[in-house]
Amino acid sequence: MKRLILIITIVGLSYVFMQSNNILNISAGVAIFLFGMLSLEEGFRSFAGGILEGVLKKFTNKQYKSILFGAITTSIMQSSSLVSIISISFISAGLISLAQGIGIIFGANIGTTTGAWLIAGFGLKVDIAKYAMPMLVFGTIFMFQSSKKAKGLGYILAGLGFLFLGIAYMKEGFDAFKASIDLTQFSVDGIKGVLLFTFIGILATVVMQSSHATLVLIITALAANQITYENALALAIGSNVGTTITAVIGSLTAGLEGKKLATAHVLFNVVTGIIAILFINQFIKVVELTAGVLHVAQDDYTLKLAIFHTYFNVLGVALMYPFISTLVTQLNKIFKKKASVGAEESDDVRFINDIALDFPDTAHKVLIKETRHLYYNAFDIISRGLSVYKEDITSGMEVDDIIALRNEPLHVDLEELYEKRIKDIYGKIINFAILAQGKFGEDVIRDIVPIKNANISIVEAIKATKHMQKNMIKYLGSNNEYIKEQYNHIRKNLIKHLRSMQVIFNSSEEDVAILLLSKLKFDAKKYDIAANKALDNLIRNNQVPYSMATSLMNDTTYAFNIASQLTEVASTLFVHQDKNLREEREALILNNADIAKMSNSATKEVAI
DSSP: OHHHHHHHHHHHHHHHHHHOHHHHHHHHHHHHHHHHHHHHHHHHHHHHHHHHHHHHHHHOSSHHHHHHHHHHHHHHHTOHHHHHHHHHHHHHTTSSOHHHHHHHHHHHHHHTHHHHHHIIIIITTSOHHHHHHHHHHHHHHHHTSSSHHHHHHHHHHHHHHHHHHHHHHHHHHHHHHTTTOOGGGGOOOHHHHHHHHHHHHHHHHHHHTOHHHHHHHHHHHHHTTSSOHHHHHHHHHHHHHHTHHHHHHHHTTSOHHHHHHHHHHHHHHHHHHHHHHHTHHHHHHHHHHHHHHTTOOTTOHHHHHHHHHHHHHHHHHHHHGGGHHHHHHHHHHHSOOOOOOOTTSOOOOSSOOGGGGGOHHHHHHHHHHHHHHHHHHHHHHHHHHTTSOHHHHHSSOOHHHHHHHTOSOOOOOHHHHHIIIIIHHHHHHHHHHHHHHHHSOHHHHHHHHHHHHHHHHHHHHHHHHHHHHHHHHHHHTOSOHHHHHHHHHHHHHHHHHHHHHHHHHHOOOHHHHHHHHHHHHHHHHHHHHHHHHHHHHHHHTTOSOHHHHHHHHHHHHHHHHHHHHHHHHHHHHTOOSOHHHHHHHHHHHOOTTTHHHHHHHHHHHSOO
16 A cells, blocks of 8 residues: 555656646755755764763753753754654653653754744845755765764765755745746635644645754745745644654654653644644734834745744743643653553563664663563562562562462463563564664673673573473472472572562662672572582482482572572662772672671661
8 A cells, every 4th residue: 555655656746747847846855855854863863872861961950951952952953853752762761751851842842943043034045055065065075984973974064955955946946936826826814724724734744754844845935925924824833733743653662751752742732733823813913023123024924934933832832831740740640651561461672662772871771671671570480480479579578488378389381471571572672782782882882781691691590490490390299398398498599589689679778789789699609509518418318319319409500590690680780880890899898708697687778
């Protein structure tokens, strides 16, 4: 169906182009302008990594700063769509809050008005094509350089060149129409005209995926007297509403927070559009008064359009600003977090999205969050492999009481749980990590490799649990109390291990986390040694047959692997500081003689 529509569109446009050279010029102008927007966005993306994230963290801690950030970045990038996509990516990764993201979106709507001012005040007043040519030349030179920043600069220069060239072609096309066709004969007055041309503006922006392109088309047509001033205002309102479609599309692959932000974007632009439609006559009067103060010529309708575009966007922000907290509350109610996935239900990634690959900090944050998500699923599966429930481990029950409560084996299909709740998520995480490694520099790769290894460790721990489970079920139901006691000993140690990991994850005290992490490493190293001594005694005293002894020996190794792999996961995910500094602090704080004593007191102080 899509292919058929594409063929029909190409054939239809080809016929129209053969009939009218002016339409060809206008269409070529739009195409060149859109290509310029793509080049400009590509250029800014190469500079966004690191710099933009750093600025964003510093200058969005207050609501008014978020609005200012959105306005300034959109004014520089000349793309509210790009700013919206960046915001959705950052909010999905947890770099900014929903309230901060809404502030940025509000600011982006103000920032997008600068485009109308530049086009109306500069683009149509000079021979803009003259400025386009050197930009295209220098842009192309920079694009062929090996440096990423030089390429980015090349894309920006080429993008600006194509923007200017596109405007020149559109202007030329509409000017040529004067001699043959007067498009104002299709104008519609009154509220019907406002509604009709608002809808046309929405449709044009949805098709072109750029409100800037729609505005350029409107302004060039207005400058050539091919549309009426009132109809141009309605088209501008429509372009403002239509630009939200890019954010909506971007949110489809984003997380829940990204969807909330996209909804806020749509709501703001629709409400602003409705206000502009309802009070369009009042806006026109205010614009006329402002034009007089600014000494804008009476017939300079393009600048008046820019004034109108600014007024209704600023008014929309002013009206919606006091309700940001209320909006956040309502969006949180509408988009509720999905309840914890049941053990038998399938699960999928929650944070990974294609947009996150554009920015190194976002990609890193998303990987951390998705790996934690994978660990929580693994935590549940490993718990069941030990014939207990995760709720037992996270409760305040003594470990001996848990063992007494769960003295019967749980018959759980770990392979099925792995297929439903681990395999797909793990595959997507590794794929995302590999793509990120190929896209970013060495510093980012150094951060991503340990996260990728942590995911591998999670899966290895589950595999070891699957191997151990068969005998665990068999001997927990055995009449031989000695073998049953040894498997309960394995369960106790691993329950303590999992519980310590939960304490590390939930602790806000860095020293406590480091302390418990060191204990995990220490215990994992001694785990198999202690068990083998017990095994020697069992064999020597003839308390278990050799078949049981062999099984216990193997399962002790699996338990050691589980503990070791989970310790690596904890080291990567739960201690957020430089590796060298962490090791130095561990060496200063701890020694093997007092680890157990200190960790016991720390565990009591931290609520699980």
